[in-house]
Amino acid sequence: MQEQVTQISIEELASPNGGDTITVLRFAGDITSASQPAILGAYEGLSETARRILLDFSKVEYLNSSGIALIIQMLIAANKQGRTIRSFGLSPHFQKVFTMVGITRYTSIHPDQAAACNSF
Amino acid sequence: MQEQVTQISIEELASPNGGDTITVLRFAGDITSASQPAILGAYEGLSETARRILLDFSKVEYLNSSGIALIIQMLIAANKQGRTIRSFGLSPHFQKVFTMVGITRYTSIHPDQAAACNSF
Amino acid sequence: MVLDQGTSRNQQDAASGQPADKGHAGHTIELRVPSRLGYEKVAMNAAASVAHLMGFCEERVEDLKTAVAEACINAMEHGNKFDDSLTVGVILSMGPSSLEVKVTDTGEGPSRSVAEAPHVPDIDKKMHEQEQARGMGMFLIQALVDEAEWVSTPASGSYARMVIRLRPDK
Amino acid sequence: MVLDQGTSRNQQDAASGQPADKGHAGHTIELRVPSRLGYEKVAMNAAASVAHLMGFCEERVEDLKTAVAEACINAMEHGNKFDDSLTVGVILSMGPSSLEVKVTDTGEGPSRSVAEAPHVPDIDKKMHEQEQARGMGMFLIQALVDEAEWVSTPASGSYARMVIRLRPDK
Ligand SMILES: Nc1ncnc2c1ncn2[C@@H]1O[C@H](COP(=O)(O)OP(=O)(O)O)[C@@H](O)[C@H]1O
Ligand SMILES: Nc1ncnc2c1ncn2[C@@H]1O[C@H](COP(=O)(O)OP(=O)(O)O)[C@@H](O)[C@H]1O
Numbered sequence: 001m002q003e004q005v006t007q008i009s010i011e012e013l014a015s016p017n018g019g020d021t022i023t024v025l026r027f028a029g030d031i032t033s034a035s036q037p038a039i040l041g042a043y044e045g046l047s048e049t050a051r052r053i054l055l056d057f058s059k060v061e062y063l064n065s066s067g068i069a070l071i072i073q074m075l076i077a078a079n080k081q082g083r084t085i086r087s088f089g090l091s092p093h094f095q096k097v098f099t100m101v102g103i104t105r106y107t108s109i110h111p112d113q114a115a116a117c118n119s120f
Numbered sequence: 121m122q123e124q125v126t127q128i129s130i131e132e133l134a135s136p137n138g139g140d141t142i143t144v145l146r147f148a149g150d151i152t153s154a155s156q157p158a159i160l161g162a163y164e165g166l167s168e169t170a171r172r173i174l175l176d177f178s179k180v181e182y183l184n185s186s187g188i189a190l191i192i193q194m195l196i197a198a199n200k201q202g203r204t205i206r207s208f209g210l211s212p213h214f215q216k217v218f219t220m221v222g223i224t225r226y227t228s229i230h231p232d233q234a235a236a237c238n239s240f
Numbered sequence: 241m242v243l244d245q246g247t248s249r250n251q252q253d254a255a256s257g258q259p260a261d262k263g264h265a266g267h268t269i270e271l272r273v274p275s276r277l278g279y280e281k282v283a284m285n286a287a288a289s290v291a292h293l294m295g296f297c298e299e300r301v302e303d304l305k306t307a308v309a310e311a312c313i314n315a316m317e318h319g320n321k322f323d324d325s326l327t328v329g330v331i332l333s334m335g336p337s338s339l340e341v342k343v344t345d346t347g348e349g350p351s352r353s354v355a356e357a358p359h360v361p362d363i364d365k366k367m368h369e370q371e372q373a374r375g376m377g378m379f380l381i382q383a384l385v386d387e388a389e390w391v392s393t394p395a396s397g398s399y400a401r402m403v404i405r406l407r408p409d410k
Numbered sequence: 411m412v413l414d415q416g417t418s419r420n421q422q423d424a425a426s427g428q429p430a431d432k433g434h435a436g437h438t439i440e441l442r443v444p445s446r447l448g449y450e451k452v453a454m455n456a457a458a459s460v461a462h463l464m465g466f467c468e469e470r471v472e473d474l475k476t477a478v479a480e481a482c483i484n485a486m487e488h489g490n491k492f493d494d495s496l497t498v499g500v501i502l503s504m505g506p507s508s509l510e511v512k513v514t515d516t517g518e519g520p521s522r523s524v525a526e527a528p529h530v531p532d533i534d535k536k537m538h539e540q541e542q543a544r545g546m547g548m549f550l551i552q553a554l555v556d557e558a559e560w561v562s563t564p565a566s567g568s569y570a571r572m573v574i575r576l577r578p579d580k
Contacts, residue, residue, distance in 0.1 A: 093472035102533030213302035222363030
């Protein structure tokens with residue numbers, strides 16, 4: 001019963017407008033305090049040259065405030081490193097929650113991957 | 121709070137192979153003992169000329185043994201009236217349950233509407 | 241480049257300070273619902289949540305959902321006579337590789353003969369109206385779970401007990 | 411030809427013999443889960459099932475799910491110190507047009523000042539590490555439900571109480 005709380009896959013995309021490549025972190029499953037090693041570990045493992053990071057929440061089933069705190073920790077690190085983080089795939093409910101908490105000031109939320117890629 | 125337990129819509133389709141028209145009963149929501157007036161009422165309201173009846177379960181969210189008993193009552197009536205009933209849209213779980221109970225001997229189960237229509 | 245990462249619940253959960261997961265074994269979740277049709281869905285969904293947490297596959301979760309719903313309906317109808325001041329209890333007990341669900345009511349339970357050999361529906365008899373259309377609940381419960389029994393507990397009532405097991409091959 | 415039919419739960423339910431539905435008002439559903447992260451999802455889903463039964467729209471159900479999950483996590487962590495022999499209780503009380511959820515623990519509850527004015531997260535402070543990244547649970551609860559309060563019940567523990575209301579315009 002080795003339950004996988006969070007699954008993360010990482011994908012490299014060419015930029016639609018010719019700039020830096022885009023590194024997509026696709027989350028699946030739950031994002032909770034138990035996701036800390038997976039999420040922060042995946043972030044820390046990214047190539048130093050990655051400048052544009054895209055978070056794909058479309059497969060996330062459950063997200064709580066401890067999970068949001070992990071996203072904030074990632075945004076803090078990205079901010080220090082001069083990286084840009086964009087997000088897509090959030091349900092209307094979690095778009096509202098992200099807005100309430102103010103995270104949307106540090107990662108803009110887009111309806112889908114194409115729109116998010118174009119926003120860099 | 122007038123909760124609608126079962127929604128039923130009725131649709132008339134031309135037969136793909138030129139025979140009698142096909143009357144589709146599309147169920148949505150729950151099929152339970154509370155569905156009796158809706159389901160048996162809808163069945164009794166069908167035109168007397170309807171010979172081929174198709175049950176669409178694809179929008180059913182919850183089905184219990186009292187609901188299955190209602191389907192059996194419909195099959196009994198159809199049997200007496202010389203009508204043929206086919207079904208589609210059942211989840212793998214309820215395909216198994218229908219088979220366990222033996223209903224599949226009186227209404228064949230099809231993967232989708234096209235296959236079900238072709239089976240008449 | 242696609243690379244998969246994951247965190248197992250056995251890792252130290254540094255963010256919350258909660259000790260590493262030792263599995264769900266030994267944990268119990270209890271639910272009480274009024275004896276009123278509809279609330280069996282709350283019990284059914286709670287059982288499904290627990291089975292999901294334990295890592296049961298979708299197919300087994302669906303089996304359990306139907307079994308729990310049917311047991312609750314029987315407890316409400318036959319056990320508690322739809323008296324909605326009487327509650328139906330649902331006790332979900334997690335073992336190392338199995339989930340046991342007890343559904344309790346305040347009645348006497350099915351008769352011994354029915355409890356020992358639930359009626360197997362005969363679709364031909366039903367179609368010829370030699371048997372009532374309903375009467376499939378206990379059969380479905382028994383057919384869908386790995387273990388099912390009906391126990392009368394004279395002082396307090398009766399319960400249906402169901403077990404589903406995690407299979408190493410599933 | 412498309413015609414819509416439906417059965418309202420106010421009709422006599424002849425198949426089951428259960429009297430016509432008089433609504434859910436006055437009914438209570440109770441759940442107890444161990445103080446262990448993960449089980450808040452069982453409580454969250456039970457609350458969602460009840461809210462669905464009562465006819466709440468998807469948006470309000472989502473609001474309630476987050477609020478209930480956060481209250482359970484706080485009860486497990488701050489109230490019961492993650493001692494999984496202590497349970498968190500969830501009491502779902504249905505009114506004629508509202509659902510009240512109490513989440514109980516065995517602790518003392520948040521301090522009076524925190525209970526009366528939960529901390530509002532400041533994202534700029536968080537980004538500049540002048541405030542910890544976490545600490546948003548009570549804020550979210552209060553922002554998402556129609557009524558929220560934290561009550562200390564010295565002999566037994568404490569509870570968070572949340573209410574969502576059915577709106578005629580929704
Ligand atoms: N919890 C219970 N308490 C008392 N009697 C029960 C209980 N569950 C089942 N029974 C008895 O067993 C019979 C068969 O149950 P079941 O197979 O579920 O079909 P149905 O409920 O449709 O009759 C019931 O009619 C009832 O007499
Ligand atoms: N059920 C509770 N029992 C005791 N203290 C609580 C409870 N819920 C909240 N608190 C207190 O209120 C604080 C703020 O809670 P919250 O906003 O949910 O953020 P967090 O749990 O991340 O600290 C907690 O740190 C804790 O001190």
